[in-house]
Every structure is written in C-alpha cells, then in structure tokens.
Amino acid sequence: MTKAIRSPGETLQEYREIRGFASFDDPATLSYVDSNGKPNYEAIRQTDEFRALRRRLTTFIFPMTALFLTSYLTFVLLSAYAKDFVSTKVIGVVNLGILLGLGQFVTSIIITLGYSRYAKRRLDPQRKLLAEKTGVEE
Amino acid sequence: MPTTGNPVLNLSVFAVFVLITLYVVYRASSRNVTASDYYAAGGSFTGAQNGVALSGDFLSAASFLGISGGIAAHGYDGFLYSVGWVVAWLVGLLLIAEGLRNTGRFTVGDVLAFRMRQRPVRAAAANATLVISFFYMIAQMAGAGGLVALLLDVTSKWGQALLIALVGMIMVAYVLIGGMKGTTWVQIIKAVLLLLCVTTMTVFLLGKFGLSLSAIMQQAAENNELGAAVLDPGAKYGFSAMSKLDFVSLALSLVLGIASLPHVLMRFYTVPNAVEARRSVVWATWTMVIFYLCTLVIGFGAMALVGTDTIAAAPGGENSAAPLLAFRIGGAVLLGIVSAVAFATILAVVAGLTLAASASFAHDVYANVIKRGDAEPRREIRVARLTAVVVGALSIIGGIAANGQNVAFLVSLALALAASANLSTILYTIFWRRFNTVGTLWSIYGGLGSCLVLILFSPVLSGSRTSIFPDVDFAWFPLGNPGIVSIPFSFLCGFVATILSKPDADKAALAAEMEVRAIAGIGVKGGTGS
Numbered sequence: 176m177t178k179a180i181r182s183p184g185e186t187l188q189e190y191r192e193i194r195g196f197a198s199f200d201d202p203a204t205l206s207y208v209d210s211n212g213k214p215n216y217e218a219i220r221q222t223d224e225f226r227a228l229r230r231r232l233t234t235f236i237f238p239m240t241a242l243f244l245t246s247y248l249t250f251v252l253l254s255a256y257a258k259d260f261v262s263t264k265v266i267g268v269v270n271l272g273i274l275l276g277l278g279q280f281v282t283s284i285i286i287t288l289g290y291s292r293y294a295k296r297r298l299d300p301q302r303k304l305l306a307e308k309t310g311v312e313e
Numbered sequence: 314m315p316t317t318g319n320p321v322l323n324l325s326v327f328a329v330f331v332l333i334t335l336y337v338v339y340r341a342s343s344r345n346v347t348a349s350d351y352y353a354a355g356g357s358f359t360g361a362q363n364g365v366a367l368s369g370d371f372l373s374a375a376s377f378l379g380i381s382g383g384i385a386a387h388g389y390d391g392f393l394y395s396v397g398w399v400v401a402w403l404v405g406l407l408l409i410a411e412g413l414r415n416t417g418r419f420t421v422g423d424v425l426a427f428r429m430r431q432r433p434v435r436a437a438a439a440n441a442t443l444v445i446s447f448f449y450m451i452a453q454m455a456g457a458g459g460l461v462a463l464l465l466d467v468t469s470k471w472g473q474a475l476l477i478a479l480v481g482m483i484m485v486a487y488v489l490i491g492g493m494k495g496t497t498w499v500q501i502i503k504a505v506l507l508l509l510c511v512t513t514m515t516v517f518l519l520g521k522f523g524l525s526l527s528a529i530m531q532q533a534a535e536n537n538e539l540g541a542a543v544l545d546p547g548a549k550y551g552f553s554a555m556s557k558l559d560f561v562s563l564a565l566s567l568v569l570g571i572a573s574l575p576h577v578l579m580r581f582y583t584v585p586n587a588v589e590a591r592r593s594v595v596w597a598t599w600t601m602v603i604f605y606l607c608t609l610v611i612g613f614g615a616m617a618l619v620g621t622d623t624i625a626a627a628p629g630g631e632n633s634a635a636p637l638l639a640f641r642i643g644g645a646v647l648l649g650i651v652s653a654v655a656f657a658t659i660l661a662v663v664a665g666l667t668l669a670a671s672a673s674f675a676h677d678v679y680a681n682v683i684k685r686g687d688a689e690p691r692r693e694i695r696v697a698r699l700t701a702v703v704v705g706a707l708s709i710i711g712g713i714a715a716n717g718q719n720v721a722f723l724v725s726l727a728l729a730l731a732a733s734a735n736l737s738t739i740l741y742t743i744f745w746r747r748f749n750t751v752g753t754l755w756s757i758y759g760g761l762g763s764c765l766v767l768i769l770f771s772p773v774l775s776g777s778r779t780s781i782f783p784d785v786d787f788a789w790f791p792l793g794n795p796g797i798v799s800i801p802f803s804f805l806c807g808f809v810a811t812i813l814s815k816p817d818a819d820k821a822a823l824a825a826e827m828e829v830r831a832i833a834g835i836g837v838k839g840g841t842g843s
Contacts, residue, residue, distance in 0.1 A: 220829055244568070270545060276392055288595075313837055
C-alpha cells in the first residue's frame with residue numbers, strides 16, 4: 176500500500192475520510208464509496224491497482240500507435256517519394272508497393288489480435304481486481 | 314449502350330430491399346420510448362452485431378463505389394484509400410473505443426463536456442458534429458445521384474436531382490421510424506449483403522484469371538491509357554511536388570479521420586460495455602480487411618474487363634465501375650443486385666449520419682445548452698426527429714450540388730474535418746489531465762475552422778477544371794486535402810490554449826472520475842457526468 180502521506184491542501188478530516196480512518200466499523204468499504212454510495216474517484220485513482228492498470232494500458236497502446244502510424248506513413252511516403260523503388264515488380268506485374276500495402280493489412284490484423292489478447296489477459300483481470308477492492312462495480 | 318441493364322429489373326430489386334428493411338426497422342422499433350432507445354438502442358447489441366453494423370457504417374457508397382472506381386481509374390493511387398481505411402481502425406481500437414464507451418452516453422459531446430464547462434463545450438461539439446456529418450452526407454448523396462443515373466439511365470441533371478431527393482426522403486423515414494435500433498439492423502443486413510456481393514465478384518474474377526492477381530493487373534494495364542504505369546504510384550497524384558504532398562495529406566486524413574466520425578463514435582454506445590465495444594472494433598477490422606482485399610480485385614477487374622475509358626464515359630463516371638463490372642460478369646440480374654446493395658448502403662449510411670446529427674443537436678444543444686440539462690426526454694426525442702428532417706433536407710440540396718464528384722474524394726474532406734475537430738480533443742480529454750475548457754474550445758474550433766477555410770480556398774471549390782465552381786478562381790491553398798495542416802494545427806491549438814489558461818476550477822473531482830471511468834471502466838453505470 177501507499178505510505179500515509181497527506182497531499183498538500185488536503186485537510187486532516189478529508190484525509191481521514193479518504194483513507195477510511197474516520198470510522199472503525201467498516202474501513203474497507205468506506206474508503207472508496209461515500210455514505211451516498213458515490214465512489215471516491217480521487218482515492219481510487221491513487222490506489223496501486225489503478226496505477227498498475229494505467230501503466231499497463233499506456234505502455235501498450237501508445238507504443239503500438241506509434242508503430243502502426245510509422246509503418247503506415249512509411250508506406251505512404253515511399254509511394255509518394257520513392258516511386259521507382261515501390262514500382263519494382265515482384266510477382267508478375269504485382270509490384271512492391273502493392274505488397275507493402277497488403278502488408279499493412281497483415282500488421283493491422285496482428286495488432287488487433289494482439290491487443291485483444293493483451294486486454295483479456297493483462298487489463299480485464301486488473302480491472303476486476305480494482306472493482307473488487309474498491310467495491311465499485313461497472 | 315447495353316451497359317445499364319434493365320431499369321425495371323433494377324428498380325424492382327431495389328424496391329424489394331427497401332420494403333424488407335423498412336419492415337425490419339418497423340419491427341425493431343416497436344418500443345422506441347426512452348432517449349436511450351432512440352439514440353443508443355438501449356445499449357442492447359452484442360459486440361459482434363455492433364461490429365458488423367460498425368463496418369456497415371463505414372462501408373458506404375464511398376468505400377464500395379468510390380474505391381473500386383478509384384482503383385479502376387487510377388490503379389495504385391486508388392489503392393491508398395483501401396490501406397488507409399483498414400489501418401484507421403487501429404486508432405479506434407487502441408485509443409478511442411473503450412474510453413469513449415465508458416465516459417459518454419449518447420453523443421461525442423457527452424465525452425468532451427464530461428469534465429469541462431457544459432454549455433460552451435457541448436455547443437462546440439454539436440457544431441463540429443453537424444458540419445462533419447453534413448460534408449459526409451453530401452458525399453453519400455452525390456454517390457446516390459451517380460448510381461441512379463447509371464441504373465435508370467437518367468442523364469438529365471433535373472431527373473437525377475429528383476431521384477436524389479427521393480432517396481433522401483426514404484432515408485429520413487428510416488431514422489424517424491427506426492431510431493438507432495432500426496438503423497443498426499439495416500446496417501447489419503446491408504453489410505452482410507455487401508460482403509457477400511463483393512466476395513462473389515472477387516471469387517468469380519480470380520477464377521476467370523486463374524487465381525492470379527498479376528494476370529488481372531496485366532490485362533487491366535492494357536485497358537488503361539497510361540499502360541503499365543497505372544500499376545505504379547503517381548497515376549493521380551505523382552506529377553508535381555505539390556500533388557505528392559496532397560497525396561500524403563490525404564493519407565493522413567484517411568487514417569486519422571475514421572475513428573473521429575460522429576456517427577462511427579456514436580456506434581460505441583449501442584453496446585452494453587467497453588469489452589463489447591472492443592469486440593465490435595475487432596469484428597469491424599476483420600470485415601474491413603476482407604472487404605478491401607476484394608475491392609482491390611474488383612477495381613483492377615473493372616479496369617481489365619470494362620476498361621477505364623468506358624467507365625469514365627458512363628453516367629456516374631468513376632463511381633460506376635463496380636456496377637458496370639457486375640453487368641459485364643453477371644448480366645442484368647447481378648447489376649440489379651449490386652446496385653440495390655449499393656443503394657441500400659447509401660440509405661443506411663445516410664440514416665446513421667442523420668441520426669448522429671439529430672442526436673447531437675437534440676441532446677447537446679437542445680437538452681443541455683438551451684434547457685440546461687433539464688429537458689423532458691419525450692420532447693428531446695421530438696426535437697431529434699425534427700432535426701433529422703431538417704438535416705435530411707439540407708443534405709439533399711448539398712448532394713444535388715455535388716453530384717458527379719468522386720465520392721471517395723468528397724468523403725476524404727469529411728474525414729479531414731473529423732480528424733481536425735474531434736481526434737485531438739478526444740485524445741486530450743481522455744489522456745491529458747491538465748486539459749481544460751479553453752483548450753477544448755480551441756482545439757475543436759481551431760481544427761474545424763482551419764479545415765473549413767482551407768477547403769474553401771482549395772482547388773476543390775474553385776480555380777480548376779474539376780472544381781465544384783470551375784468558372785471562378787479564389788483558391789490560394791494548393792492542396793486538395795487540408796489534413797496535413799489542419800490536424801496538427803488543432804493539436805497545437807488545444808495544447809497551447811490549455812497551457813496558457815488556468816485549469817478549470819472545481820473540476821478536479823470530475824477529472825478524477827473521468828480518468829478512472831475511462832481507464833478502469835468502473836462506476837460507469839449510475840455515475841455522474843453526461
């Protein structure tokens with residue numbers, strides 16, 4: 176768990192409500208949901224589980240986005256500025272450019288399936304964990 | 314000229330389709346009571362169903378007629394569209410689908426205004442939605458015009474205009490009767506038919522040419538005035554430094570625009586949760602890959618069997634490549650079927666667009682800006698239906714004006730607008746905590762405004778032979794597609810405006826809520842916001 180340090184500007188009272196020290200009866204549920212049943216999102220945001228989830232998500236989607244955009248723009252720039260290169264005939268009259276374009280289809284499928292699998296194994300279970308810990312359902 | 318088949322047969326195949334789908338829409342919409350039913354089909358579709366509908370939303374006349382026509386006329390340069398439109402779904406899958414599903418209810422405005430000052434941001438989001446949908450719709454209507462011209466052999470401008478108006482009225486009827494549920498079912502039926510149609514044609518073509526794409530392309534090159542050069546890049550874009558830049562700009566709009574289109578974004582709300590939203594994009598990606606592989610074969614097949622000159626001379630021009638090919642290989646019956654499916658495509662896509670535009674006006678502008686979040690749901694839906702009629706009427710007029718332009722190209726303008734106004738704003742608001750109301754307004758209006766201005770002063774509108782107004786010349790912007798300037802500009806606007814302005818007061822709690830909901834998907838049901 177995170178160490179008990181108050182963030183600046185937070186009063187002792189708020190701090191206790193967030194951390195759940197104000198009540199000794201049911202600290203676990205009080206921590207993340209207030210008396211009206213409204214989730215305390217700021218507290219949820221601070222949990223290790225949420226941070227881990229956010230890290231797992233962003234370390235996958237941003238590099239992948241960079242990857243497919245680079246590969247797509249490479250195809251586009253080659254088509255526009257390296258005409259002779261992409262016009263190289265490879266199979267019959269089918270040239271390198273057409274194959275590179277079809278290659279984009281293949282990488283799209285690979286990234287789609289890869290993300291699907293990653294989300295199922297690494298993201299969804301972590302989301303479930305967070306939901307169980309905080310008592311906030313979907 | 315025996316290229317158009319039998320108008321009576323064409324019309325009857327088409328009429329049968331319209332009647333069947335109208336019946337489905339009517340059945341599906343038996344209980345269109347709440348706003349959630351009307352806008353988001355009560356969140357009742359599965360990921361697979363929605364995925365097919367999602368691809369249906371994008372497999373528009375532009376994709377089917379425009380791309381196969383683009384390849385048939387320009388070879389390699391037409392193929393660029395296919396590649397861009399497949400890769401584009403990754404943007405939706407990785408960056409947008411789940412976060413959007415978790416933070417909004419009906420419209421893009423829900424997400425953008427989540428943690429910002431409601432009224433100005435919702436008004437801005439609605440403005441962007443209306444402008445983008447309008448441009449997209451003009452493209453579809455122009456496609457309808459070309460198709461009608463070909464099918465019924467109507468060559469007079471007035472006759473075509475009348476038919477465009479008729480198509481427009483049928484599509485408004487779909488939206489009024491069916492709402493989101495009816496529209497989604499039409500999309501599903503149509504997407505399945507379209508896929509069957511293109512795969513059948515592709516299998517036939519490959520069979521005829523001994524399973525060799527190379528053989529098709531070889532014969533295609535023999536039937537094009539450029540000869541073998543049409544198989545290489547540059548047939549349409551490669552002649553000068555400026556046209557090469559235009560090619561890159563177009564490519565950028567294609568890949569970034571799709572997942573920013575309001576009617577595509579709105580589809581993510583018809584599924585019950587984020588996991589289903591993700592699943593639907595996976596389905597859509599598969600459908601797209603199959604479809605665009607087929608259009609590659611169909612495009613070159615049309616060039617090979619029909620010939621570029623015949624296509625260019627036909628009523629409807631480039632857009633008529635696929636129907637002409639259908640007639641060449643399957644006679645009047647296949648032409649009738651292909652045309653009916655293409656027509657249905659236009660109807661369904663325009664219905665989806667009309668729904669997105671009317672939802673945005675009724676939900677964002679009427680309910681939240683005018684009534685300040687206190688509108689009676691029944692009245693809100695009535696406003697939505699009324700807006701659908703107005704939007705339909707406007708798009709009919711626009712479609713008549715743009716009749717004859719390549720629809721894939723017109724769509725690329727709508728994509729540039731969508732990517733400029735929406736993409737930067739959505740990404741910032743989901744992933745950048747510091748982003749604020751001022752930044753939101755600047756990135757929406759900066760992107761939308763710069764894009765509109767550049768289109769206005771581009772060769773698309775004036776100053777060249779192929780312009781919409783060829784007789785006047787007020788163009789100073791050299792590119793046909795403004796994406797390469799306006800998309801980065803909107804990212805820059807949003808960033809600079811946010812940095813230079815104060816963070817929104819009292820919005821920290823909402824920002825935390827949005828972040829948790831977008832990333833973790835908890836607290837979505839019964840949460841605040843929207």
